[in-house]
Amino acid sequence: MTVSELTNHLHSSCGVCHRCINLMIQSDSSLHQTTDDEDSTYYCTVCFGLTSPVFQTRKVLPEIRRSLIPYCSNSEDTNAQLLSSYNDAQSTLTMVDSTDGNYLSKESPTIHIPLLIQVRAHCCIAAAKIFLLQSQTTDTASSNSNISNKNNSVSILRTTSAEEIYLAIKDQIKTLLKEICIPLVKLSEQHDVLPQQFHDEESGYLTVHTMAMPPKLTTTTFNNIRDCIPPSLQLYITKHKHKILSTNHKMLHPRTRFRGNDPTLKQGGDPRKNLELRLRHETVGCAAGVAGDVSNKKMKRRRIDSIATNNKSSEDDAIPFHDWNTIISWLDKDTVHQWSKEDECSAECAEWLQKVHASRMKQSTPSNELCCSIYATAWRRPFCIHGYYTKILRDISQTPFYVNATSPPEGDSNSISAIVTSAAEFTQSKPNDGMIRKGISSVEEMICPQISSIGCKGISMTNNNPHSSIVYGMCKFHASGREDMDVRMLLPHPSVMESSNVVITGRPFVCELIDAHRVPSLKNLREIENAINGTVSTKDTTTQQIRDEIKWDEHGWPHSLVSANRSYGNDGVGVSSLQFVPSNVFSTLQSETENKVKHYGCICYSEIPLESDAILCQKLECSPWEPNGSESNDNTTYPLKIEQSTPLRVLHRRSSDVRIRYILTLSARCIDKHWFQIRMSTSAGTYVKEFVHGDCGRTYPSVRSLLGGRVDITELDCEGIVVS
Numbered sequence: 269m270t271v272s273e274l275t276n277h278l279h280s281s282c283g284v285c286h287r288c289i290n291l292m293i294q295s296d297s298s299l300h301q302t303t304d305d306e307d308s309t310y311y312c313t314v315c316f317g318l319t320s321p322v323f324q325t326r327k328v329l330p331e332i333r334r335s336l337i338p339y340c341s342n343s344e345d346t347n348a349q350l351l352s353s354y355n356d357a358q359s360t361l362t363m364v365d366s367t368d369g370n371y372l373s374k375e376s377p378t379i380h381i382p383l384l385i386q387v388r389a390h391c392c393i394a395a396a397k398i399f400l401l402q403s404q405t406t407d408t409a410s411s412n413s414n415i416s417n418k419n420n421s422v423s424i425l426r427t428t429s430a431e432e433i434y435l436a437i438k439d440q441i442k443t444l445l446k447e448i449c450i451p452l453v454k455l456s457e458q459h460d461v462l463p464q465q466f467h468d469e470e471s472g473y474l475t476v477h478t479m480a481m482p483p484k485l486t487t488t489t490f491n492n493i494r495d496c497i498p499p500s501l502q503l504y505i506t507k508h509k510h511k512i513l514s515t516n517h518k519m520l521h522p523r524t525r526f527r528g529n530d531p532t533l534k535q536g537g538d539p540r541k542n543l544e545l546r547l548r549h550e551t552v553g554c555a556a557g558v559a560g561d562v563s564n565k566k567m568k569r570r571r572i573d574s575i576a577t578n579n580k581s582s583e584d585d586a587i588p589f590h591d592w593n594t595i596i597s598w599l600d601k602d603t604v605h606q607w608s609k610e611d612e613c614s615a616e617c618a619e620w621l622q623k624v625h626a627s628r629m630k631q632s633t634p635s636n637e638l639c640c641s642i643y644a645t646a647w648r649r650p651f652c653i654h655g656y657y658t659k660i661l662r663d664i665s666q667t668p669f670y671v672n673a674t675s676p677p678e679g680d681s682n683s684i685s686a687i688v689t690s691a692a693e694f695t696q697s698k699p700n701d702g703m704i705r706k707g708i709s710s711v712e713e714m715i716c717p718q719i720s721s722i723g724c725k726g727i728s729m730t731n732n733n734p735h736s737s738i739v740y741g742m743c744k745f746h747a748s749g750r751e752d753m754d755v756r757m758l759l760p761h762p763s764v765m766e767s768s769n770v771v772i773t774g775r776p777f778v779c780e781l782i783d784a785h786r787v788p789s790l791k792n793l794r795e796i797e798n799a800i801n802g803t804v805s806t807k808d809t810t811t812q813q814i815r816d817e818i819k820w821d822e823h824g825w826p827h828s829l830v831s832a833n834r835s836y837g838n839d840g841v842g843v844s845s846l847q848f849v850p851s852n853v854f855s856t857l858q859s860e861t862e863n864k865v866k867h868y869g870c871i872c873y874s875e876i877p878l879e880s881d882a883i884l885c886q887k888l889e890c891s892p893w894e895p896n897g898s899e900s901n902d903n904t905t906y907p908l909k910i911e912q913s914t915p916l917r918v919l920h921r922r923s924s925d926v927r928i929r930y931i932l933t934l935s936a937r938c939i940d941k942h943w944f945q946i947r948m949s950t951s952a953g954t955y956v957k958e959f960v961h962g963d964c965g966r967t968y969p970s971v972r973s974l975l976g977g978r979v980d981i982t983e984l985d986c987e988g989i990v991v992s
Contacts, residue, residue: 723788801837
């Protein structure tokens with residue numbers, strides 16, 4: 269018994285390619301090299317030709333090219349050129365060019381191959397063992413030791429595990445994918461537009477995932493289900509069909525990760541999983557169409573007699589034809605594992621593999637059309653952009669703000685038409701099942717679209733799951749803490765900036781760009797800043813406020829007007845210092861919030877009349893308000909230690925606890941006998957509103973307790989955050 273005899277048997281009688289044989293037989297691979305004719309047909313009963321370099325070049329490479337087109341085309345001409353040439357296997361067109369900020373991950377593209385390959389590898393091992401056993405029986409006359417022959421025969425096999433062969437085939441395909449992707453990449457260090465930290469983490473790099481699907485069954489091949497899987501596996505699937513179909517159903521309908529019914533998009537999923545779900549739904553959809561065709565031909569519940577005991581099958585055990593495509597395409601590990609344990613490489617599997625090969629050789633259909641279908645998806649890895657923002661309007665929330673609409677607003681009780689109109693307006697204002705929006709916009713909605721459109725030329729939607737409201741590609745907004753919607757986010761008074769020995773900025777934020785079409789250049793970042801800030805518009809800035817003032821409204825309430833230099837832009841939201849940052853900045857963004865010092869300014873009302881600034885400062889034990897805005901606090905009372913119980917307004921979503929906070933500095937001035945202004949700096953996490961009005965005694969000491977009467981706050985501004 270020689271290695272060449274076993275090799276010839278597996279290749280000629282079972283249709284196994286030499287690449288799969290090399291993975292199974294312990295021998296010198298030079299004894300059985302692949303031939304040009306074998307590579308041109310790339311036919312194999314085990315791997316379906318996936319391990320053939322020719323198959324990878326002709327079938328897989330064009331799909332990878334097509335998936336990369338949205339990320340690598342810079343103009344319509346280039347896009348048209350790529351679209352016309354992606355099917356050309358001999359094309360040397362470079363797609364991933366570093367001069368455009370595009371890099372391909374150094375890791376091998378990931379691959380999903382059907383577990384049907386493991387099933388057939390199991391049958392191939394059975395065929396090899398049966399052939400070796402028959403050879404031993406034949407050679408017993410010329411051998412004095414059957415045990416020696418048996419040991420020699422067993423040592424010929426490299427492995428007897430179908431799972432090991434399956435994984436080896438997968439690794440071999442990944443190596444081929446990495447090789448065929450090399451010509452797609454063009455590197456140029458002279459025009460590197462990405463910082464080194466991006467290269468270290470491969471942030472913003474392009475990644476590719478491919479999926480191979482087994483040949484689909486059609487009505488014309490219905491009688492050949494036995495050519496796809498061995499009879500013993502058909503019987504096992506029929507026996508456990510409910511469990512298998514239940515597993516497929518769970519995969520098609522994954523658990524919803526997010527609760528709530530607000531209309532904002534939620535980010536989640538994975539391009540590889542989303543591609544799999546899309547193909548699963550397509551398989552079910554195609555199967556449903558085939559099922560209708562089969563039903564018209566009275567074949568919908570046709571039994572497969574070959575899998576029944578004594579050539580009989582009860583109607584309850586029959587599997588509809590349209591379910592076979594789904595089951596065969598998406599065999600799960602548990603099914604294959606349990607079946608292989610029960611089968612134990614039987615002679616039936618070996619005989620079945622030989623019959624499959626003989627049947628394929630008799631068919632008029634070219635072997636290449638019976639290979640796997642290839643699908644590929646590309647996506648860009650996430651990268652982060654850091655910056656600071658200011659907000660000068662009191663009707664802009666930080667993120668889209670929706671609340672439940674429990675009842676329509678009340679109209680004029682004396683007017684039926686007013687009530688009807690009010691109810692109609694309430695109904696129209698509900699975008700999604702009783703959710704109404706608060707505010708005119710949000711910081712996130714004024715920053716993220718500009719970064720996505722100007723800097724990234726859009727966010728890819730190709731990797732989303734069309735059967736879910738959760739999207740993969742998105743610009744995610746993360747801020748270091750948050751202010752209430754009615755609180756402005758300003759820069760401190762210029763004199764404070766000049767006199768301070770620390771850096772005081774707007775609120776830090778990070779935008780995480782997931783699956784962007786492009787990576788912005790440094791020039792793009794400046795363009796984004798100008799677009800958000802409105803600094804490139806024709807807006808007249810000569811009438812802007814140049815100094816801080818107090819303005820009274822028609823109801824007799826004071827409002828603070830701030831100078832133009834206390835925000836980054838001319839519009840409602842402004843940004844500054846946009847820059848690329850490593851991913852660890854995102855992870856430390858929230859932790860740093862707890863250690864920051866924040867500056868605040870507020871307008872308050874006192875029920876007790878205030879005669880002068882001196883009396884006010886005496887009661888608050890603070891320094892007087894400096895005209896230039898600086899904070900000089902010589903009073904030893906501050907820093908002031910306060911104890912804050914969880915505020916009543918957030919008690920429904922925060923745990924009840926008593927927290928120690930500090931008012932670091934405080935200065936005050938009177939506006940009139942009842943209205944006064946306060947400027948303070950606090951430790952992170954201080955509830956400033958509650959420090960002013962006392963929150964029914966849950967914060968102590970407070971401005972109310974110090975003044976000895978009822979105090980309320982009507983305006984609050986965050987006037988800068990100290991950056992370490």
